[in-house]
Amino acid sequence: MSVIYDLEHITTYQYRKPVTFGEHRAIFLPSGGVGGRIFSYALETNIPSEVRWMMDTLSNNVALIKFSEAASELRVTYRVRGEHFGWRPITDFPLDPRAEAVPVQYTPDEWLDLSAFMRPHAADPDGSVAAWAKAFVAGDQDTTLDVLQRMMDTIGSTLTYQAREAEGTQSPGETLRLGSGTCRDYAWLMIEALRRLGFACRFVSGYLYDEALDGGEVGMVGSGATHAWLQVYLPGAGWRAYDPTNRLTGGYDLVRVAIARHPGQVLPLSGSWFGEPQDYLGMEVSVSLRKLATLPEFED
Incomplete structure (x- = not known):
């Protein structure tokens, strides 16, 4: 049996006034191979950004994000559609x-x-x-x-x-x-x-x-x-x-x-920002993992 799923992961940072951002690392893309496969994925930010992908020393997929504008809110959204095969006990x-x-x-x-x-x-x-x-x-x-x-x-x-x-x-x-x-x-x-x-x-x-x-x-x-x-x-x-x-x-x-x-x-999202310590108001994370379909298991 395998599951077709939609994943949405939104991280939102709030600041008292606009701050500038250093490079951020996002690790959200599920591993492929025998455990599953990815049909589509996207990374979106609420302010202009440039995204570069790399594979780290342990072959994890890492997105490097550079921001070009200051803002009082930073929102990073990951979306993935994939198939998960899972493992027997x-x-x-x-x-x-x-x-x-x-x-x-x-x-x-x-x-x-x-x-x-x-x-x-x-x-x-x-x-x-x-x-x-x-x-x-x-x-x-x-x-x-x-x-x-x-x-x-x-x-x-x-x-x-x-x-x-x-x-x-x-x-x-x-x-x-x-x-x-x-x-x-x-x-x-x-x-x-x-x-x-x-x-x-x-x-x-x-x-x-x-x-x-x-x-x-x-x-x-x-x-x-x-x-x-x-x-x-x-x-x-x-x-x-x-x-x-x-x-x-x-x-x-x-x-x-x-x-x-x-x-x-392997933090899901990490990075730096520049401003006064008291400018930081907090972080909110929202994750949704929704099953779209269940497929039967094939016998050898």
């Missing part, structure tokens, strides 16, 4: 024997390719993240999938979800200490904990398709907004998605836009 993908227990045994070639995603990025000055991670492997009979599922379930059941539009991601230690966070914070905590257990993990930004939205309801946490989750590299299964916010492993709900070593690399 991870239980449909058997693991290689060397991936069935923790720590996973990566080959030398895999180590070379995955090393950037295996090294912890965030500081853990009090050792709280490492200690929290090790608690999930206290028993020597646990399989890799048991550990991953239990960690994801623990995050989803013991932490309190608190949405916020402000940019930035809490440190994993801060998320544990506060007992709350956003989808970005949940994913980052799980990534850094798993890296301390020897897993290769990467941060994923994108969108969450929630069928309930088509009926005017919200069924999953984080739907109707940008979303974040993680992927873990498991020999035999490859990069598999884990969404601790909704306790999802793959499926047809996650529309991937970009991957990164850490969350700061």
Whole structure:
């Protein structure tokens, strides 16, 4: 099964008086390949701009925007029409024997390719993240999938979800200490904990398709907004998605836009402006992901 969808993502910045803008980076275009395809896309701004596209070091699509006029409001609108194929749950993908227990045994070639995603990025000055991670492997009979599922379930059941539009991601230690966070914070905590257990993990930004939205309801946490989750590299299964916010492993709900070593690399929109600090009045984000059609799955 695949889904044809329309995506609209509008970010609006308000200022007390006209300010000038430096270059902005927009990362909104979903990745193609086996996960889906793009039929059309557009990037619009309310003031004159010049857009240049590039592909970053991790092959994410990045739009660089240069503005030529000052304004008291900046509005950037992304529109995408695409098809999302999704993934079957991870239980449909058997693991290689060397991936069935923790720590996973990566080959030398895999180590070379995955090393950037295996090294912890965030500081853990009090050792709280490492200690929290090790608690999930206290028993020597646990399989890799048991550990991953239990960690994801623990995050989803013991932490309190608190949405916020402000940019930035809490440190994993801060998320544990506060007992709350956003989808970005949940994913980052799980990534850094798993890296301390020897897993290769990467941060994923994108969108969450929630069928309930088509009926005017919200069924999953984080739907109707940008979303974040993680992927873990498991020999035999490859990069598999884990969404601790909704306790999802793959499926047809996650529309991937970009991957990164850490969350700061894939902000949906970032840039600079020049004026007095008190001129900034705030930011508003509106995201709509709407299903247009569902197509049947073809059998081999």
